[in-house]
Amino acid sequence: MSRKKSLWKRVRRSQVWRSVFRHDYTDTRRNRILQIRSNIFLHIHPARIPSHAGRIRFTWCMGGITFFLFIVEVITGILLMFYYRPVIEYAYQDMKYLRFDVPFGIILRNIHRWAAHLMIATVMLHMLRVFLTGSYKPPREFNWVVGVNLLVVTFLLSFTGYLLPWDQLAYWAITVGANMIRATPFIGHEGPFALVDRYHDIRFMLLGGTEIGANALLRFYVLHVIVLPLAAAVLVGVHFWRIRKDGGISRPL
């Protein structure tokens, strides 16, 4: 026992250990603060928060849950990318492959799908909570704007992902969306005051064609796995940073 203990002590005193962990773990005020300050993942938090910020009744935890679901989406999404090819000859086959052959493939896809749905719901509930508590009021105006942008990005992420299975559900759901886009005033070919024909309108730009086909699948894929997640990550960074810079979580004045 004592040898074990002294070994443990020696490990903790070693240069390697101390280069990783800058402080010990005794429960002191100082260490509690250092635990947050000296950890890159935890340091998005302040070391101390008003106690109402830790109450589910106040926050509903919806922002945090949304962030967690985003991480789940990124992890499961990357794993799904190993099995999925955004080409119309293969896309649907790969879905079948994921479902019937890839070990745990079906669970992977299910988690990605359900977490995405849940994320839409939690992001809307988060917005509702922030509105109900008046947390968009000065000085937090701009963070609300960032949040609305995140809401839009979340919708777009989910929408672009919807096409990728390349089944009837995906194809016709995106058809509904694409048909609305062609009615955009001025820049949609069926909208009022259309300035462009069907080969040069905004729908063509999104789909890479006049119909949903190979180009649309590839565009949605690139938007879904690169452009929008990057945009979301940057906006989330700004969103969290601004919470701190705007005076921490909102509190009664």
Place this chain on the structure above:
Amino acid sequence: MGEYQDRYEFPDLKFNVQRGKKRDNRMEKGEKKDMFVWPDLVVMEFLTAVALTIILIVWALLVNAPLLEVANPGISENPSKAPWYFVGLQELLVYFDPWIAGVMIPSIIIICLMMIPYVDVNPRGSGRYAFSLRKFALINFNIGFLMWLLLILTGYFLRGPDWQLYWPWESWTVVKKVEDNLWSPDPATGLTGLALYFGLGMIIPRLVSRDFYRKCGPARYTIVMLSILLMYFVPIKIFLRLAFNIRYVLVTPWFNI
């Protein structure tokens, strides 16, 4: 490790779980107004993450993500529904042309949402649930939120083939009569109606509550009232369609509203 645990027994965590009430009492006395993030909040975040992971795994084990036949542009699904969060907009297609339902309404919603903090001049009720201090803002926002939910629920659960209304207990094989004898008032009447709605809508609140106008100033007042009038125009149009079979409120050679 024994020594380690003895020295570190997560006193605040115990406090949270076992003596929450006591803590609240102390809070009210103002003894303790804030808390350490480590470990109190981090533990809560961790437990939430664990709980969510379990929920997602169980959900994924119980329910499979849908996968229909391979996409076939030749065979359309009837009904073809948008993803659930856009079904509200699709539901609006019954009452509005696509450029309004699919483009203008979502764009206006997003722009209005972003403008909220800049037009809400009421400084009270920041950082807490305070209905009585912000009645106007809360009532209108919640009505808008509810409308969005109702449209989604209607579109998702109550729409069947050809986007006809089917109650959940009705079979989709029953053919529904397509809505007929829709009519639109002539342009002059329509224009008058719209002018009256928006004109009175802009003027009356100003006369009723001069205080509100004075606090907002002309620019903010116009934006707030216009947004709210636009929002309530949606249920009004739905009502006109359902009650009086009115297809368009305003018909012009270029667009219809």
